[in-house]
Amino acid sequence: MQPLVKNNILKEKIIGLSRENREDIIGYDTPDITKIREQALSKFVDLGFPDQSVEEWRNTNLDNALSYDYNLAFHPVKKITNIESIFKCNVPHLNTLLLPLLNGWHVFMGEALKTLEDGTIVGSFAHAIKKYPEIIGRHFSKYSGAGKNGLEALNTAIAQDGIFIYVPEGVEVKSPIQIVNIIRPESNIFVQARNLIILGKNSKLTLVHCDDSYNLLPGFSNTVTEVFIGENAKLNHNKLQNINNDSTIINSTYFHQKSNSKLLYNAISLNGGLIRNNTYVKLNGEGCETNILGLYLMDKTQHIDNYTYIDHVKPNCNSKKLFKGILDEKATGVFNGHVHVRRDAQNTNAVQKNQNILLTDTAKIDTKPFLEIYADDVKCSHGATVxxxxxxxxxYIRSRGIEERNAELLLMYAFAAEVINHISIDALRDRIDDMVKKRLRGELSVCDQCVLHCSSQEQPVQFDIDMSLLKTNN
Amino acid sequence: MLSIKNLKVSINEKEILKGLSLEVNAGEIHAIMGPNGTGKSTLASIIAGRDIFNVDSGEVIYKGKNLLEMAPEVRACDGIFLGFQYPVEIPGVSITNFLRTAMNEQRKYRGLEPITAKEFFAKMEEKKKLVEIHSKLTNRSVNEGFSGGEKKKNEIFQMAMLEPELAILDETDSGLDIDALKIVAKGVNSLRTENNAFIVITHYQRLLDYIVPDFVHVLYEGKIVKTGGKELAFELEEKGYEWLKN
Structure with a gap:
């Protein structure tokens, strides 16, 4: 499909549609939320879509992504056929509680919100506004504000649904919860999803979060996720991205950590036309630990942009950032890592690293690890390699009899493994391992169904060479 | 087995080998000695297939084939092994898998089935004992964080596993204490048969107390200037390389 319109035309169209569909958008709102939405909409009207004149967007050009004549999804898809096959996740031995999102709407059978045996509440964000207005009121938009840029503001203004997860105090959720966010355009579609995840004191959750596209039409997914991690709570968050080459994902995640909480966030981006991940972490309590990892494998003319901002507000917190990428053909990448250590955040320990391999002369990476420190007793380091x-x-490898292409694969895989090895769910790690191998061999474009359908259960991915023992046990 | 005739090699237009000739037959051990910067490591790299050099003239024939036309991995599959002077670190790749991969690639080249896991591990245990390396070492990434001695022992271990027909050991003895030196020598001696050959590059006569060469060659300014038996090594040790200039 040829691009039709310029992005300011799209902006006017979206504003117009937002006003026309106001009743639907605020249908579940409390008055407070409607107020937040109105402020956010005026912010979007002011800011419009981010362009390259803004420093944080200098190396990511959205013009092409915004040039399609998108439609918005103010209503859930009415009739969904093959729903089970669309969302079926066939990672062997990965037992998760699946929460599907289709075009930004939670797809459910039976109840929109479920309370699990341990008291955890999961389901539709829209329904949660109505059913748990007090919880939503306490958290919604409290970490993101109206949004740091026009896209986030737009999400706050018009996103109707998404996933809501509430883990009560002291609850350790046994099996992982999996959000699968699928864009399935009938025509070009611009999707807003809004997720809110709350972990009470001393609770524990493992989350798998997949972004995928279902067919090859252009789609634009603009997701905002707010995550509150209460005192001494632990979140293990695994993010997977594998969308088609004409699709765009803007994924903004706000983590708010209370004292002694722990976050392990792993973002694996295997495929996508344009991917921008904004990850904001606020360490708003003492003794927090946060570990943010990223792996991106891009080729063709794909573009990946990882923006991370870690805000050390309180003393005695540790943060670690490791992003690794392999860029092939004409792929481009951006890494913007900002660590902000505030005056009170003494005894901060912050490390950030970005390492890249460029396989061609035409692949490109702009990397900018950045430290901003106002406390005097801290240990911070940053580094980037290309x-x-x-x-x-x-x-050396070839001199032992391994042919050139396999020697290259071995080195690339070993490079990527440092990130993959941090995935704590064995079944998921094995599958991502497979996917990365396939990706490196150039066999994985976009999966036709769920993000994890890279190979069938019966036929695990085989390398020409056996890499099964590659992981080291230091 | 290996026949090098009048080999001239340069790098960045600087001539390093200036007409080197060498014949190696199965069952022989050749020692190559000589001062620094005379082309010993270049010779080793050329045989293994490093592509940073220009071969200006001459020929290298290995088992009747033009070696210079073969890719490094093909040379390895055909039985050539280089023990590196500076073994390279490969983070993220365990020795175990590296070797199993290498071994299976070589077997594939020779038309053999992949080695079974059981056979492989049995063989590994046997060879580990031979070079006295710790069990844990083989689970670690190739050469990463290894001491100098561990890296060299790892080269001999790989040689023992891959069982080459022609092994070139490039200053494997440098930086080793006497115990490690003995282990390296033990590795070579136990692998020696009438069907394979070794080229041992060294600065010191010391190694040759443990690996007894059939021939000692002196490489000087890009050429072999003197060839003799093992007694030549003693003579060099005594008189130094200055003696050759006259």
């Missing part, structure tokens, strides 16, 4: 595969290592 390079090619190590030719001496390649020769």
């Amino acid at each position: 390079g090619q595969l190590n030719t001496e290592a390649l020769f």
Whole structure:
């Protein structure tokens, strides 16, 4: 499909549609939420879509992504056929509680909101506004504000549904919860999803969060997720992205950590036309730990932009950031890592690293690790590397009888494994391992169904060479 | 087995090997000695297939084939092994899997089925004992964080596993204490058969107390200037390389 309109035309169209469909948008709202939405909409009217004149967006051009004549999804898809096959996740031995999102709407059978045996509440965000107005009122938009940019403001203004998860105090949720966010355009579609995840004191949750596209039409997914991690709570968040080459994902996640809480966030981006991940972490209590990892494998003319902002507000917190990427053909990438250590945040320990391999002369990465420190007793480091595969290592491997292409794969896989090895769910790690291998061999484009349908259960991915023992046990 | 004739090699237009000739037959051990910067490591790299050099003239024939036309991995599959002077670190790749992969690639080249896990691990245990390396070492990434001695022992271990026909050991003895040196020598001696050959590059006569060469060659300014038996090594040790200039 050819691009039809310019992005300011799209902006006017969206504003117009938002006003026309106001009753639907605020249908579940409390008055407070409607007020927040109105403020956010005026922010979007002011800011419009981010463009390259804004420093944080200097290296990511949205013009092409915004040039389609998108429609908005103010109503859930009415009739869904094959729903089970669309969302079926066939990772062997991965037992999760599945929460599907289709075009930004939670797809459910039976109740829109479920209370699990342990008291955890999961389901539709829209219904949660109505059923739990007090919880929503306490958290909605409290970490994101109206949004740091026009896209986030737009989401706050018009996103109707998404996933709501509430883990009560002291509850350790046994099996992982999996959000599968699928865009299935009938025509070009611009999707807003709004997720709110709340972990009470001393609770524990493992989350798998997949972004996928169902067919090859252009889609634009603009998701905002707010995550509150209460005192001494632990969140293990695994994010997977594998969308078609004409689709765009803008994924903004706000983590708000209370004292002694722990966050492990793993973002694996395997495929996508344009991906922008905004990850904001506020360490708003002492003794927090946060570990943010990213792996991106891009080729063709794909673009990936990881923006991370870690705000050390309170003393004695540790943060670690490791992003690794392999860019092939004409792929482009951006890494913007900002660590902000406030005056009171003494004894902060912050490390950030970005490492890249460029396989061609036409692949490109702009990397900017950035420290902003106002406290005087801190330990912070940052570093970025951009390079090619190590030719001496390649020769060493080949001199043992391994052919050139496999030697390259071995080195690339070993490079990626440092991030993959942090995935704590064994079944998921094995599958992502497979997907990365496939991706590196150029076999994985976009999956036709769920993000994890990279290979069938009966036929695990085989490398020409056996890499099963590659993981090291130091 | 290996026949090098009048080999001239340069890098960045600087001539390093200036007409080197060498014949190696199965069952022989050749020692190559000589001062720094005379082309010993270049010779080793050329045989293994490093592509940073220009071969200006001459020929290298291995088992009747033109070695210079073969890719490094093909040379390895055909029985050539280089023990590196500076083994490369490969983070994220365990020795175990690296070797199993290498071994299976070589077997594939020779038309053999992949080695079974059971056979492989049995063989690994046997060879580990031979070079006295710790069990845990093989689970670690190739050479990553290894001491100098561990890296060299790992080279000999890989050689023992891959069982090459022609092994070139490039200053494997440098930086080793006497115990490690003995282990390296033990590795070579136990692998020696009438069907394979070794080229041992060294600065010191010391190693040759443990690996007894059939021939000692002196490489000087890009050429082999003197060839003799093992007694030549003693003579060099005594008189130094200055002696050759006259």
